[in-house]
Amino acid sequence: MKEKLYTIPVNDAFDEDSECPLCSMYKALEIEAIDFTMGPSYMEDDIREATSRLGFCEKHLVKMYDKQNRLGLALILKTQMDKVAKDIERLSQSGAKITAASLFKRKTDNSGVVEHLNALEDSCFVCDKINNTFDRYVATIFHLYHHEEAFRNKFKASKGFCIKHYRMLYDAAPNHLNGEELNDFLFNTNTLFLENMKRVSDDLEWFINKFDYRYADEPWKNAKDALPRAMQKTNSII
Structure with missing residues (x-):
């Protein structure tokens, strides 16, 4: 492959006792990206320019606040707020007008203010750093699946995937595999997903039963942590 392969973190994630190895990979990258953003890098001009231009999603801004670096976050947000204000001032004074709606046409903002703010709302410096x-x-998952039998066995022994990452693997598979190998991957991925969704669903059912007095003296089995595991399966929360 032309791009760098990340075999160690991928193998490590599939070695974990996780409800979704891809969630584990994402979480590790998220921690690394937050630490980078709130570390000394925020004093660098190119980083501050990028954070001001891209901003942050709500989720990652809260995580940045939780790092307790109040001065660092204040400096980052001050620069971002100044840039947003400057951009909006420029766009709103450009001379373009908002066209009123008519019977057959929607109201349009020719100044670009709304378009600019929509783009800002959809961007996040931390998300970009993670996703890159x-x-x-x-891509490394598919590379290892194609080249290494040991990884294929590890893949098939996993606890499946959350809905989001199952969809991601299913969608990306034809771009990396073909023929019988593609069919084999999709079959194994589907089997893992369905069997493990049922497993967690059954644990969740027993968790619910334990709130019924008739089951009060019954053992918890594997249901004590069923709710957070179900949250990961459904919404990638880890």
């Missing part, structure tokens, strides 16, 4: 590497992790 995560995409290569996904």
